[in-house]
Amino acid sequence: MSLMLLPPENEYVIVGDVHGCIDELKMLLQQQGFTLNEHGLLQIDANNEHKSIVLLGDFIDKGSDEKLTETIEFIYKNYQHLNRQRKRFYLVEGNHENMVYRYITNDKTLIINEKTLRNKAKYYNTAALLEKNAHLKKLFLDLYAWSDACYQYKYDENFSVTLTHAPCEEKYLAQDNTEARKKMIKSISRSKNPKMSLDALMPYLSKEAKRHEHYHIFGHLSQANIRQYKNKICIDTSAIYGNELSCVIIKNNQLNFDAVAFQGKQEKGSQTYNKLFDF
Numbered sequence: 001m002s003l004m005l006l007p008p009e010n011e012y013v014i015v016g017d018v019h020g021c022i023d024e025l026k027m028l029l030q031q032q033g034f035t036l037n038e039h040g041l042l043q044i045d046a047n048n049e050h051k052s053i054v055l056l057g058d059f060i061d062k063g064s065d066e067k068l069t070e071t072i073e074f075i076y077k078n079y080q081h082l083n084r085q086r087k088r089f090y091l092v093e094g095n096h097e098n099m100v101y102r103y104i105t106n107d108k109t110l111i112i113n114e115k116t117l118r119n120k121a122k123y124y125n126t127a128a129l130l131e132k133n134a135h136l137k138k139l140f141l142d143l144y145a146w147s148d149a150c151y152q153y154k155y156d157e158n159f160s161v162t163l164t165h166a167p168c169e170e171k172y173l174a175q176d177n178t179e180a181r182k183k184m185i186k187s188i189s190r191s192k193n194p195k196m197s198l199d200a201l202m203p204y205l206s207k208e209a210k211r212h213e214h215y216h217i218f219g220h221l222s223q224a225n226i227r228q229y230k231n232k233i234c235i236d237t238s239a240i241y242g243n244e245l246s247c248v249i250i251k252n253n254q255l256n257f258d259a260v261a262f263q264g265k266q267e268k269g270s271q272t273y274n275k276l277f278d279f
């Protein structure tokens, strides 16, 4: 099932592309009222018992092996812990989880040649890490199985939020079929179209944007800051590229934003920004 509803009586902290930035994730959650105990478990108390966490996909890859290991372990144990009484931790599937899953399960539809092996090493470094660590691989496979392509929060007829990892055309949003699921997980490749602006690559985004409060919030596009045009919001603020890890907080019919700067506990990646909504 790829469409799941988030109960509107709770508050949601939705975190963009983590990519192994575990120190920043912990800080961001602490900034949002969660405390960590000596076992690395997020504590539920009066300050946060109404809060839930949503990771918006791409929590793996790009980071160091050490930080990626810590990230998977942290998410795994807190997913179990926070969801014990009621569901408080949700995972959205990103294209990186999807590709790593396909590599480590020897997906028959994945063509293995020099180029895909080079991509595996270059872009999907978690795959090799999982292939040499059976325990970590098992944790990842569980997390993958618990992920969904889309979540929706519906407050009333005037306010709702749809969450996916990648931006996509509205006709695919919250649809439960293989094609729609693919579109919600990954949008058109930027690396294959290096000269094009994001707005030219994804013209539907600004074209379909509307001035109402039925938001579509996504990550994936690695921006220098949160980008919003009407009801379309990108919250991937490039933590692993040395910038910030951001979240959006949904409470009733309000959106708020928060962020933590990259802490320099691992090597940062480098990229040239391709700015979204650059008009």
Ligand SMILES: [Mn+2]
Residues within 6 Å of the ligand: 058, 094, 095, 096, 165, 219, 220, 221
């Ligand atoms: Mn992505």
